[in-house]
Amino acid sequence: MPATKPLLSRHLLAIEGMHPPEIAALLDLAESYVLLNRSGKTQRDQLRGRTLINLFFEDSTRTRTSFELAGKRLGADVINMSVSTSSVNKGETLIDTAATLNAMNCDLLVVRHAQSGAPKLLAEEVDAAVINAGDGTHEHPTQALLDALTIRRRKGRLQELTVAICGDIAHSRVARSNIHLLTTMGSRVRVIGPPTLLPSEVEQLGVAAFTDMREGLAGADVVMMLRLQMERMSGGVVPSAREYFRFFGLDAAKLAFARPDALVMHPGPMNRGVEIDSAVADDPARSVIREQVEMGVAVRMAVLDTLARRQGRNER
């Protein structure tokens, strides 16, 4: 066997470092799954005999369900493991958990963890392909891929777009993955938020930073809203929900500064009346929030399929 490294990673840990053709190929494959899913012929067998474990150290209904559905539609045996913080407190470390799962011969391991870098650590310890389903405030690669697929289907391209990401950039893994993906594909990214929620030197990620929604949204093709965690208020980073909504919540008046055909996106779950006004969130002409959820399943099918095939190839 040649000692060359496989061209593509056997894991999906981050968008940072991925190349445009790799991203485009995943989106192309996901596109085909969108059509299949819509046709009603949802049952496939690419992952028959493979085991997918959803290992969630943080509560998540949407992402876990999305991966579960994606795995089942491809014929995998899907197991959900919710590791509550209490059992971590019993002394079992992440490494112990990894060793346990490895002994079960898991093929695909979907991990969500509250700590940045945790999936990378797991990937060093297990034979399975590891898929990062969100790690701390680091990355959430499948969210960025599903956002990209949504944008590409609506706008016909991922190049030369102006995308505004608004809200709690500092604590958002969704923002980081989207910044990497969109700048890699050749779009301009702006981040907008109160200075206390913009991370230090964020411009070095290749984005323009704004603290005024009207300026930041001017001429935007896409407006991505982020969820504001309620603990930011108790932590004093933002004084109150009503003040936040006044200056950074997306309503029709602020949206008017973006292009007339600008898309409104949100990774969910939404805090209506905090970061987004219901009238905007539910406007079928602008909001693609439900479509994002649909794209999520297709993108995760594409990711699982691709990584399983790489695994097969590497084993041979």
Next chain:
Amino acid sequence: MSADTLFTGIRLIDPAAGLDQVGEMLVRGGRIADIGAGLGRPDGATIIDGGGSAVLCPGLVDMRAALGEPGHEYRETIASAAEAAAAGGITTLAALPDTRPAIDDPALVRLLRARGEETGSVTIVPYGAATRGCRGEELAELGLLREAGAVAFTDGTRAIGSARTMRLALSYARGFDAFVVQHPEEPTLAAGGVATEGALATRLGLPAIPAAAEAIMVARDIRLAGLTGGVIHFAHVSTAETLALIRRAKDDGVRVTCDTAPPYFLLNETAIGDFSTTARLSPPLRSEADRLAVLAALADGTIDAIASDHQPRDADDKRLPFAQAAPGGAGLATLLALTLAVVHGDALDLATALALLTARPAGVLGVEAGRLTRGATADLCLFDPEAAWRIEAGKLPGKAQNTPFDGQPAEGRVLGTWKAGRRVFG
């Protein structure tokens, strides 16, 4: 008493005495008996020939090291730390008090000193806790701790956060002719942070500590030292702004000293790479500009000592997600070699570098060590300044293997260490 030892063909360097010459040294009865040329060959003397290139300097004085003992013996015991220290040429070691229990009782100070003597290779000079349990609240019994042999007072890796507590500690310690060591980090700004604030922490999504958290604490404590007439020492300083403050305070006559450690002048934040937990240190590794400022401050004398800042960790402490991994790096065995990297890089001359490892920390601590003079205790370090080797975690002497320099080449290696005339390494 050990037999005589004669060093010959050796480059003798004592920075404090301005000595740098190839010659001979005779050790008798645990003390330096004579220095010069043509000292003769006493009967039964062990002859160590340096071939003209090996350097003999005072045994190193490490003014900041954490021992695992008492309380964390799985990380490091005093015996294993002594082994690592001897291999690193260290013969005097100031031990931090934030152990379990904390060194806040005179009996514990005496215990540590006795345990050091038992090793036969390293003198342990214990720091006493500045506050009970190193909790930062009420003052520990500084007078009794001092009487038992505590060299100075500190809460170790915890900053003394309350300005009032620091004022009291500086003021009270002054009455016992002792100084206070601060871990300079404003605790509310640093809370939860694991990397220095900047583009790298932003990219990795790691909670960050601004460099200003260090400068703010240093500025406050310089002011408190001025207010009380007390003596303050800042440990492991790591930022340009801090060093500018200390430089000015020294010029103003404030009684302030500081140390740093090799990671802060050899590494910058990029050593974290892709969540490498061995590079998780406290204070965190800083920007390249800060690293260069630390180097400059070593050269201009603003920094008084290079310490190992040894923090022993075991594999389980580090095999965790980055922010959950215990901070700190092992540093005893590599202290000299890493300092010599700066000499080989022409940022410091050899005598200046050795002064930062010997006489200057001894002066700050007020201990009799770090000199090569007739009659002085023969604590000695013999090294080959050119010998190349590779630092490898897993192969370091002692128990702690958590070096942030794993895999890096080093130039300069300890050949032998003598404690009171007795060879304890090499």
